[in-house]
Amino acid sequence: MNNLNFIFDRNADFLHLIDNLSGWSKFVKINDKNQYLEVSSINQKDEKMLKIYAMAREKLKWPNEIALFKWASDGFTLDAFEKNIEKDIDKQSLYDDLKGVIDYFKVKDELVEFARKRYDGVLANKELVLEESKSIKIGLEKSMKIIEVFGENNINMSLPIYIFSGHGRSFGGGANGNGIYIKVDIEPASRDLIKARMVVAVHELIHKMLNVRNKVSSYRDIMSNDIKEKIDEALNEKMIKDKTELGIMEEIIVYTLAEVYQGKKDINKTIKRYEESQKRDDLIRIWRGIKILKPLFDRFMAGEITKEEFVKSFLSKYFEKVYKSK
């Protein structure tokens, strides 16, 4: 594996912030907005501009997320917009809307100051991030045996990894488009904290390497008839972000490799936490699935079962115990 392509860029971080403030999708997290509201407010004109942004952004959907960050790091030019955005759509008018909103907020002092301070904090941790990035490669290398089963084992390491401002409980990442992003601390961070952020990069990069749909369909013929039926049913579901059964399966694989193996996250505690918060049914299902399936990962990783045995028992267990569970 060659070097990872980290991108520390204030423009991209700023766009990500506006994206968050706009709340254009129900999957957008609101932690950044809440942090901003602690120090400032959003007035009526701001609100209007954020609405314009959200309407334009909605047309580009999730797969253009990384493309928008590239547009930002290339300086928000029309050229960069046309080059990066993949969509058969009137790009000029979308560009005008999005750029107009960016320009508006670029001269809004409180917001610019807020973003500047946060990114200064990120840059203060940059050295540590670069040092700890070796744990990403180690995590991916350890995961290869499983990744080969459910995806392609060649990762394009030149994929951009955008580094954004993270705060409070907002340390997720994303893999929507040709690259990923992760969030790192805006406060001076310990080595252990930064290491924990790197687990998110492992998580998102593994998403990029998997092709669960293709692989499950290629294993269909070695399965028993009742499992075959369920596989066919799952393959016919439409792929919508994390909502389909195969999406749940993919998250189980990714969380096991990244958060559990690499991040040493406690499975029982995590299940309990999500059950108590009663907010994320998908996460409860994913973590219950991890509990059911991890013993199989362990045995395959330890060389106790062959690839075919692993695939058969994994798919049987998944479709018997996790598929469409509540």
Ligand SMILES: [Zn+2]
């Ligand atoms: Zn994920």
